[in-house]
Amino acid sequence: MDFTKRQMTKIAREANKLTIRMMKEEGIGSGEFDLIHLVRHHPGISQKDAGRELNMDKGAVARRVVSLENKGYMIRKENPADARSRLLYATPKADLLKNSKTAVETAFYTWLLEELSDEERSTFCTLLERLYYRSKAESRSGFPHLHQRLTHEEVYPYEEA
DSSP: OOTTTTHHHHHHHHHHHHHHHHHHHTTOOHHHHHHHHHHHHSTTEEHHHHHHHHTOOHHHHHHHHHHHHHHTSEEEEEETTEEEEEEEEEOHHHHHHHHHHHHHHHHHHHHHHTTSOHHHHHHHHHHHHHHHHHHHHHHHTTSHHHHHHOOHHHHSTTOOO
């Protein structure tokens, strides 16, 4: 039984809606932001590898890259190992965009917690931090405990054999 009623996910989704709205005002779509995020964390990634990571076809990646280059968020450089491919790099303007996304999320969560007392907020944040570190450790180890608990049938109950 899910005692949380997936409310952490639902709250994060609401924060994301605000972030997407604010990014659109900057002229950046959510798919473009995903590409910027990937390139910021993997500077010099090829367009092909970016497409694979984001599950996007080659043409879609190329269109997004051109759009982001035109907006000043990304640059392409020739791949010294393969002149046919291009390597992607984020610009300083992309770093500023990350900072503005963080500012929007911070404002949302600050607003959300305002109606809690200092004691409630402290307790909540302590428990949240504990859950965050537990989830991060499980993720970094490849989700071994969750793989044990989940079967394919539980995750995809309606899939035909």
